[in-house]
Amino acid sequence: MKFKLYIPEDGKFMQREFGINPASASVAAHTSVCIQIEFIPRTIQSYNNYFLCMDVEGVGESLVEVPVTAKCSVAELQSDRTHIDYGECFLRYPYKEIIPIRNDSDEWGKFEVQPQDETTLVLASIVPEVQTASIPPHSIY
Numbered sequence: 001m002k003f004k005l006y007i008p009e010d011g012k013f014m015q016r017e018f019g020i021n022p023a024s025a026s027v028a029a030h031t032s033v034c035i036q037i038e039f040i041p042r043t044i045q046s047y048n049n050y051f052l053c054m055d056v057e058g059v060g061e062s063l064v065e066v067p068v069t070a071k072c073s074v075a076e077l078q079s080d081r082t083h084i085d086y087g088e089c090f091l092r093y094p095y096k097e098i099i100p101i102r103n104d105s106d107e108w109g110k111f112e113v114q115p116q117d118e119t120t121l122v123l124a125s126i127v128p129e130v131q132t133a134s135i136p137p138h139s140i141y
Contacts, residue, residue, distance in 0.1 A: 002026045002057040005035065007068060009050045017041055018068070020052070041072035075109030077135065078102050103135040110134045111141075 004024040010016050019038035027033045037052065047070040054064040081099050089095060103109040112132040116125070135141045 001029075001059075004055045004057070006053055006055075007050055008053060011042075015042070017047075018050075037068065039070050039072075041070070044072050044074055046071045073107050075103050075105040075107040075135070075137070077109045077111055078104065101135060101141045103137060103139055103141075106137050108134055108136060 002024070003026075005020045006023065007018050007020070010018050017040050019040060021036045021038070022033070025033055041047075047068070050068040050070075051065040052068050053062045055061045056063055079099055079101050084097050084099070086095050086097070101111055110132065113128045113130075133141055
């Protein structure tokens, strides 16, 4: 049996907020297929009245509708460091600073280091050890 899964309320193309894997497949009689739904929110909101729908090839459309609910919130991440002062430095000698990032919220937080502006490369090259990471609630990274 060939089936297709989709969430009709979801956006189009690059605006999608739900990823379904597999979105379509075949399943033999008396077997099962595990489905994974990934939530990639674009806005802070509650997602209600969304449904995971299943079409079965040659049988019908929206034969099964499973309610999907989600809530997107944002943790406020902070650092006590407002600037970094390396003092006197030698050319071509690496210097290392640790910048703790704190999550005081009840939500998981995630940070991502943005690429360095090319115009600042003449001053210094910044190479983060970690490009992106998640921070549990009430903890420091």
